[in-house]
Amino acid sequence: MMLDIDNAGSNRVDQIMERSWAAWQDYRQRPLSVRAGLMREIARGLESMGDDIIRTAMRETNLPEARLKGERGRTIFQLNSYADACERGDWLELRIDTADDQRNPPKPDIRKMMVPLGPVLVYGASNFPFAYSTAGGDTACALAAGCTVVVKAHPAHPDTSDAVAECIRQALDTCGLPTDIFLHVHAQTLEEGKALVTHPKTRAVGFTGSHLAGRSIFDWANGRREPIPVFAEMGSVNPVFLMPEKLSTDAAEIAKMYALSITLGVGQFCTNPGLIIGVESEGLDQFLSSLSDWIRKIPAAPMLHTGISRSYETRRSAALDQSDVTLAAVGLQGTEELHGTATIATVDGDAFLSNPLLHQEVLGPFSLVVRFRNAGQMLQIAQSKEGHPTCTVMGTSDEITHHPALMAAISDRCGRLILNGVPTGVEVCLSMHHGGPYPSSTDARFTSVGADGIKRFSRPLSFQQWPDELLPDALKNDNPMGYLRVINNEPSTGPVNL
Amino acid sequence: MMLDIDNAGSNRVDQIMERSWAAWQDYRQRPLSVRAGLMREIARGLESMGDDIIRTAMRETNLPEARLKGERGRTIFQLNSYADACERGDWLELRIDTADDQRNPPKPDIRKMMVPLGPVLVYGASNFPFAYSTAGGDTACALAAGCTVVVKAHPAHPDTSDAVAECIRQALDTCGLPTDIFLHVHAQTLEEGKALVTHPKTRAVGFTGSHLAGRSIFDWANGRREPIPVFAEMGSVNPVFLMPEKLSTDAAEIAKMYALSITLGVGQFCTNPGLIIGVESEGLDQFLSSLSDWIRKIPAAPMLHTGISRSYETRRSAALDQSDVTLAAVGLQGTEELHGTATIATVDGDAFLSNPLLHQEVLGPFSLVVRFRNAGQMLQIAQSKEGHPTCTVMGTSDEITHHPALMAAISDRCGRLILNGVPTGVEVCLSMHHGGPYPSSTDARFTSVGADGIKRFSRPLSFQQWPDELLPDALKNDNPMGYLRVINNEPSTGPVNL
Numbered sequence: 001m002m003l004d005i006d007n008a009g010s011n012r013v014d015q016i017m018e019r020s021w022a023a024w025q026d027y028r029q030r031p032l033s034v035r036a037g038l039m040r041e042i043a044r045g046l047e048s049m050g051d052d053i054i055r056t057a058m059r060e061t062n063l064p065e066a067r068l069k070g071e072r073g074r075t076i077f078q079l080n081s082y083a084d085a086c087e088r089g090d091w092l093e094l095r096i097d098t099a100d101d102q103r104n105p106p107k108p109d110i111r112k113m114m115v116p117l118g119p120v121l122v123y124g125a126s127n128f129p130f131a132y133s134t135a136g137g138d139t140a141c142a143l144a145a146g147c148t149v150v151v152k153a154h155p156a157h158p159d160t161s162d163a164v165a166e167c168i169r170q171a172l173d174t175c176g177l178p179t180d181i182f183l184h185v186h187a188q189t190l191e192e193g194k195a196l197v198t199h200p201k202t203r204a205v206g207f208t209g210s211h212l213a214g215r216s217i218f219d220w221a222n223g224r225r226e227p228i229p230v231f232a233e234m235g236s237v238n239p240v241f242l243m244p245e246k247l248s249t250d251a252a253e254i255a256k257m258y259a260l261s262i263t264l265g266v267g268q269f270c271t272n273p274g275l276i277i278g279v280e281s282e283g284l285d286q287f288l289s290s291l292s293d294w295i296r297k298i299p300a301a302p303m304l305h306t307g308i309s310r311s312y313e314t315r316r317s318a319a320l321d322q323s324d325v326t327l328a329a330v331g332l333q334g335t336e337e338l339h340g341t342a343t344i345a346t347v348d349g350d351a352f353l354s355n356p357l358l359h360q361e362v363l364g365p366f367s368l369v370v371r372f373r374n375a376g377q378m379l380q381i382a383q384s385k386e387g388h389p390t391c392t393v394m395g396t397s398d399e400i401t402h403h404p405a406l407m408a409a410i411s412d413r414c415g416r417l418i419l420n421g422v423p424t425g426v427e428v429c430l431s432m433h434h435g436g437p438y439p440s441s442t443d444a445r446f447t448s449v450g451a452d453g454i455k456r457f458s459r460p461l462s463f464q465q466w467p468d469e470l471l472p473d474a475l476k477n478d479n480p481m482g483y484l485r486v487i488n489n490e491p492s493t494g495p496v497n498l
Numbered sequence: 499m500m501l502d503i504d505n506a507g508s509n510r511v512d513q514i515m516e517r518s519w520a521a522w523q524d525y526r527q528r529p530l531s532v533r534a535g536l537m538r539e540i541a542r543g544l545e546s547m548g549d550d551i552i553r554t555a556m557r558e559t560n561l562p563e564a565r566l567k568g569e570r571g572r573t574i575f576q577l578n579s580y581a582d583a584c585e586r587g588d589w590l591e592l593r594i595d596t597a598d599d600q601r602n603p604p605k606p607d608i609r610k611m612m613v614p615l616g617p618v619l620v621y622g623a624s625n626f627p628f629a630y631s632t633a634g635g636d637t638a639c640a641l642a643a644g645c646t647v648v649v650k651a652h653p654a655h656p657d658t659s660d661a662v663a664e665c666i667r668q669a670l671d672t673c674g675l676p677t678d679i680f681l682h683v684h685a686q687t688l689e690e691g692k693a694l695v696t697h698p699k700t701r702a703v704g705f706t707g708s709h710l711a712g713r714s715i716f717d718w719a720n721g722r723r724e725p726i727p728v729f730a731e732m733g734s735v736n737p738v739f740l741m742p743e744k745l746s747t748d749a750a751e752i753a754k755m756y757a758l759s760i761t762l763g764v765g766q767f768c769t770n771p772g773l774i775i776g777v778e779s780e781g782l783d784q785f786l787s788s789l790s791d792w793i794r795k796i797p798a799a800p801m802l803h804t805g806i807s808r809s810y811e812t813r814r815s816a817a818l819d820q821s822d823v824t825l826a827a828v829g830l831q832g833t834e835e836l837h838g839t840a841t842i843a844t845v846d847g848d849a850f851l852s853n854p855l856l857h858q859e860v861l862g863p864f865s866l867v868v869r870f871r872n873a874g875q876m877l878q879i880a881q882s883k884e885g886h887p888t889c890t891v892m893g894t895s896d897e898i899t900h901h902p903a904l905m906a907a908i909s910d911r912c913g914r915l916i917l918n919g920v921p922t923g924v925e926v927c928l929s930m931h932h933g934g935p936y937p938s939s940t941d942a943r944f945t946s947v948g949a950d951g952i953k954r955f956s957r958p959l960s961f962q963q964w965p966d967e968l969l970p971d972a973l974k975n976d977n978p979m980g981y982l983r984v985i986n987n988e989p990s991t992g993p994v995n996l
Contacts, residue, residue: 025903029906088987090984097929105923108919110927112931218725222725225883226885227716227940229943401968408526415960419964427605462929464916470895470917489583491982491989
């Protein structure tokens with residue numbers, strides 16, 4: 001059923017959240033195998049939707065066919081790999097300490113596992129209509145954790161979202177699960193979202209989007225009588241540190257890599273490298289010249305929607321208008337209003353450090369090359385207060401070794417530290433951490449990519465002195481599923497020996 | 499060095515946090531063995547302080563000698579067992595995914611581990627001058643995680659806190675570590691604490707105390723430009739659910755257990771059972787009568803300080819003044835102003851459900867017995883919005899099995915679920931979860947007791963495409979420490995086979 005909050009108001013929000021809550025009372029009790037089965041069925045459904053859904057998404061997002069097919073593949077991989085992780089059960093963080101009646105006072109039997117938080121509100125993301133929207137990473141993690149999901153469709157791709165929601169409903173039906181485990185709503189404004197975030201039955205929020213919206217959601221959630229966790233991925237400038245020795249030999253090659261990374265997906269990734277930091281040198285001149293040559297050949301391409309393209313033009317112009325900022329290169333111009341033109345600007349280190357506007361993200365195919373006088377000055381920007389999803393260092397092993405303070409400062413301000421690569425391309429795997437210090441995310445302790453993201457929607461619960469037959473299966477003595485558990489401080493996949 | 503914020507203001511706070519920050523640049527790089535060595539040295543120091551520190555604490559807290567000696571033992575055990583957990587390294591959550599150059603696009607090598615957050619502000623707790631104050635659980639966890647610590651001494655036991663701080667400084671000296679890894683400050687008001695919480699170099703806060711103070715700290719921390727995690731343990735009423743069949747056979751025995759639990763430590767524990775819920779029956783009458791008999795024999799005892807004892811009298815009187823609340827039993831009266839008198843009151847279920855004042859904690863030796871008409875009504879209170887550190891069920895296996903909705907509702911509102919026991923007594927072990935849903939804590943996802951509490955002060959960081967020699971030791975291929983790591987989705991204590 002489609003639920004439209006426009007003509008509804010808070011009564012309708014109340015109905016939605018009460019339905020999600022009621023369905024949670026069923027779903028939270030379901031074994032991991034049932035949750036994983038549902039996720040795999042959704043993945044199969046997405047696969048079987050064929051090209052229709054791709055065409056719908058192309059129309060709504062302006063993204064090219066190959067990108068959307070790739071993104072659907074990523075979404076399917078997420079659902080299947082998180083289903084595997086869900087069943088493996090490592091995320092349950094099972095701990096068992098057995099009783100000791102001989103101790104004074106007697107030591108009780110205590111066993112701990114992760115349990116689901118409850119109904120999770122997921123905001124669809126405009127830049128990932130599949131992978132971080134309706135059946136995306138947040139939904140997959142919440143379902144794995146045993147939470148019900150309410151998706152607020154992104155208004156830029158309502159038809160795509162509706163079609164994916166229908167696919168999830170069919171999967172629930174196929175699996176014989178209550179349809180209200182997943183609810184899909186349309187809401188046009190931040191305020192309408194607020195009613196969902198602040199509803200007492202909402203237990204957590206997943207969001208990918210702008211800082212303005214993400215911070216609002218965070219503030220609403222923390223202003224509640226009972227605050228709830230918000231996992232807002234808000235992106236940032238993803239600084240790249242070009243070390244001089246590396247640049248002296250590889251400037252041209254690095255320039256080519258970065259021309260591609262800056263313009264990938266018309267720069268609409270939260271890992272887009274928007275800030276490139278180097279030290280005045282022949283290598284840096286060569287890098288900038290080579291990067292500019294590449295950028296001038298790259299054609300403009302349509303951005304996701306009018307809001308993003310207007311914001312890109314406004315922020316790009318604002319950056320270029322700052323004193324001491326020089327335009328280095330512009331890509332081939334487009335003919336349509338939505339087209340985003342690749343742009344490289346440059347500024348010297350002192351001007352950059354003294355102008356906070358230049359530290360802000362310009363979401364789109366834009367990057368600012370900052371020229372510092374020496375490597376010591378690079379430390380200043382590394383120590384700045386902004387957090388990022390990623391930081392990248394282009395350097396030789398010697399340069400890494402000889403700048404421990406710089407490396408420590410860089411590592412403190414990001415969630416993923418890349419050496420001699422590009423930040424775009426977020427691998428879906430357990431070792432991925434996607435979610436850096438604020439403002440790149442509202443909770444740097446949790447990842448939104450990779451199966452560790454399941455933990456976002458769960459919390460620990462201890463059982464004290466429960467007899468074996470009343471314990472949840474994962475904590476029973478015989479461990480039939482062979483979960484990895486820590487028993488009396490020792491990891492074990494075996495049974496509890498009493 | 500003693501730092502007194504009274505005569506200082508924000509400049510002084512700035513100096514303190516900058517010193518802690520500078521020391522962190524050293525301490526964060528120290529191997530786990532050095533951190534564990536420091537913690538064990540602090541434990542040795544506490545042990546060797548002998549009776550002097552016990553006498554100081556007795557004078558400042560009114561707690562009896564045996565309790566304080568026991569609490570020091572607990573503190574030493576925490577430091578030593580968290581040191582062991584720190585070195586075992588499970589909390590590092592090591593994940594390695596190796597590269598696959600054959601894949602299209604090539605799969606990068608990514609490795610993830612937990613890294614320290616930075617300087618942690620710890621508020622000393624009035625009710626645990628050792629175990630949750632200066633060298634208590636929060637300090638131990640922060641040091642294990644690689645964070646520096648600034649302790650704000652609790653004003654009710656400044657001399658005890660000073661003495662323990664001196665012991666920590668000596669341990670730092672013995673270990674050859676910078677003294678600023680641990681700083682100790684006195685501040686008298688909430689506002690003085692605010693300057694510490696909101697300082698940009700403060701990265702997390704640990705707190706144990708009242709809801710008023712805990713919520714203020716939480717709001718300050720989330721109102722910052724860069725919000726930081728707050729782990730505030732604020733206690734609650736810890737409901738006990740008396741199931742009728744169990745009560746029909748064991749009423750007298752349960753009454754005896756609870757008379758002790760309610761009055762343990764003059765009721766000044768955050769796990770004190772302040773609410774006992776039963777169904778009208780002969781068993782409940784017998785329980786109340788037997789509990790009342792025990793309570794009448796229990797002598798009043800001095801509470802921690804004037805603030806707590808006045809608050810106890812005010813809240814106890816307010817509860818007793820509510821319509822339909824009946825005084826059931828009062829313990830032996832004390833002669834001193836600070837004495838807290840054991841008190842049991844009773845109320846019927848409808849009056850309880852309609853009166854929010856009765857849902858509030860009365861910190862002290864007070865418990866309210868609520869008499870419901872039937873077990874269905876118990877579900878209503880279990881579904882209420884308050885969260886608790888613990889919930890307890892006194893029931894037979896049949897009763898647990900036959901009330902799944904009640905059990906699900908109870909488990910949703912607590913961090914630890916006890917069967918046929920008492921909530922007081924918080925075991926220090928890995929399976930312990932201490933920190934229930936709000937308002938019992940500000941973050942139900944993290945425990946303040948047990949070595950999993952180390953995770954509160956760390957966050958994940960991914961390393962992409964770093965050569966082996968530049969990686970942190972814990973992520974290197976050969977795994978010399980034998981840490982448990984997840985390599986390509988498989989748990990392993992061995993090396994990475996490339």
